[in-house]
Amino acid sequence: MQAFIKAISYHLPQQQLSNAELSALFPEWGVEKIANKIGIDTRHIAAMDEFASDMAVAAAQKLFTEHSINPAEIDFILYCTQSPDYFLPTTACIIQDKLGIPVKAGALDFNLGCSGYIYGLALAKGLVAAGIAKNILLLTSETYSKFIHPGDKGNRTIFGDAAAATLISTDGFAAIGDFELGTDGKGAENLMVKQGAIRYPDKNADSVKDGYGNQQSPGHLHMDGPEIFAFTSQAVPGLIADTLVKNNLDKAEIDQFILHQANQYMLEHLRKKMEIPAENFYIYMANVGNTVSSSVPIALYEAMEQKPAPAHAKWLLAGFGVGYSWGATVITF
Template identity: 50%
Template sequence: MPYAQLGPIAVHLPARVETNEELQQAFPRWDLKVIEEKTGIAQRHIAAPDETSSDLAVAAAEKLFAEQQIDPSTIDFVLFCTQTPDYPLPTTSCLIQDRLSLPTRCGALDFNLGCSGYVYGLAMADGLIQSGVAERILFLTAETYSKFIDEDDRSLRTIFGDGAAATLVTASEERSMWGFQFGSDGSGGDMLLVGDGGARPAGDAIKPRHRKRWKSRLYMDGPSLINFTVDAVPRLIDQILQKQGLSDKDISQYLMHQATWKMLEQLRLRMDLVPERLPIELADVGNTVSCTLPILIDRLRKSGRMDRQSVNMLIGFGVGLSWAGCLWKDLSGG
C-alpha cells in the first residue's frame, strides 16, 4: 500500500514588510517593546490591496515547481487550505488549477480550517494516496488575514502576517506520517471569528465572546485561546503517544503552529521541554495561520535541524476550535 510522503516545500511571502519600528512611529502610544516581548514578532509581510490568497499560493507553487524541477502535468490533485478565499464561489483551487496549467484531470478542493489546517491537509493527502485516488498532490496553504484587520487594531496588527506555502505530497513505499488524531469544539467558535461576509444574517451571527474593542472584522479573545491551547495540546500529545505506544523520549521535536511566543513558551514550560525541542520561528513573519507549520519545517530543513531518523510530532490548533496532530519522519530529506 502506498503512503503519503511530505516532500519539498516552497514559501512565498508578500513583498511589503511591516516592522514594529514603523508601527511605533505611526502609533507613538503603542508600547511595541512590551508587545514584541510577548508575541516574539518583530515584523510581518502584508499582502498588497489587490493581492489575494490565490496570488500568493500560485507564486509559492511556481517557486516549488522551478526549484524542484516539477512538471505541472504530473500533479493529480490540489488541496488548498485558506480562510481568505478569493470568492465565496467558485472554488479557489479550481482557479489555481487553471492558473498553474495543471491537467484538467486534476482534482481540486478548498478547505477552511486555519491554524490546524496543515495537519488536517496532510491527513487528507494521506487518505487520497492510500486509497489510490492520487499519487502527486500539490498541497497549498495561503492566508491574507491582514485584510480583516483595522489599521488601529494594536492587538491583531502586531501578530498576524500574510503568506503562502506549497508542499509536494507524493506516494511512497515508506510510511512517514502516522498516528493522526483530531479534535474540534464549536462552542469556542466565538473566540476567533469574522462574523460577517457569509450567508448568515448579521443579526443572527456568532457574537464575540467578550466586548469587541477594535473595529477589525477579525475578533480574537487571546486569553481564552491560550487557556484552550495549554489544556488541549498536552492532552492531544498524550493521546497520540499512548495510542502509538510511545513516550516523550521517543519524540525529537514538537513542531507546533506558530501562534505567538507567549503561547508556545507556556506550552514548552508546561511540557518541561528544552527550547530546541519546541522550535519557534515567527519573529520575521508573524502568525501566518495555516502557513506556520510549512514555514517552520522549511526553515528547520534549511538550517540542518531535521534528520531522517528522528520521530517528530506535528501539531496544529486554533480557530474553530480545532486541533490536530500526527507523528512524522522527514524521509524525503526536503
C-alpha cells in the same frame, strides 16, 4: 500505501509591517514590548490587489522551480484558506488553471485556520492510501490582514500573510504517521469574522474599543485572547499526549516539536507546561508573524534548513486555533 512529504516551499508578500511602524501608530506599544511579548519583529502584508490565491500560486511555482517538479505530475490540489477569492467557484479550480495542472486532477478548497496544514496532511494521506491520487499539492494561503481593523493593535501585531506549498506523494523525505484530530465548535465566537457571509451579509461599519483598547467591529476579525489562551493551554498538552499514543511513541523519542506559531508567550507557556527542552522545540515567527495555516510548513521548512534531520528522526507537528479545531501527527525522516 504510505504517504510522504516530498517537498515544501513558501511565499511571503513583499510589503512588510515592522514593530517600529506599529509603535508609531500605537505609541503605548513600544518596539521592545511587542518583540518581547509576541516574539515578532516584522510581518509580511498582502498588497491591496494581492489575494490569497495569488500567493498560493506563487508558492506552488516556487515549489516547482526549487524542487524540479513538473505540474503535469500533480493529480490533486488541496487548498486551505479562510480568505477565498469568491464564495464560488472553488478557488482550487482557478489555481489548477493558473498552474497548468492537468484537467484530470481533482481540486477542492477547505476552510480551516491554524490547524489547516495538519488536516491537509491527513486528507492527502487518505487520498494516497485509497489509491485516489499519487501526487497531491497541498496549498495553504491566508490574508488575515484584510480582515483586521486598522485600529486593532493586538491583532495587527500578531498576524502576517503568507502561503506555503507542499507536495505529498508515494515517496519523499518524511513518512506521515498517524493523526489525532479534534473539534469544539462551542468556541467558534472567540475567533471570528461575524459579518460578510450568508448569515450576516451586510458589514456593519460601526466599531468599538474592547477592554484592551483594540478597535473592532463585527465585520472585522475578533479574537478573545484570554479565551484562546485558555483553550490552547487546556487542549494542546492532551493533543500531544494522544498523538504520541497513536504513534506508539514516548515524548523522549521526538527529536523536534513544531507547533503552530501563534505567539512567543503562548508557545513558551506550552513548552514549559509539557516539559519539552528548548532545543527540541522549534520557533520561527520573528520575521513572518503568525501566518495561520502556513505557520507549521514555514517553520518546518526553516527547521530543516537550519538543522537537517538525521535518518529516522521523528518530528511532531501540531496545529490548533480557530474553530476550535486542532490536530497533530508525527513525521519520520
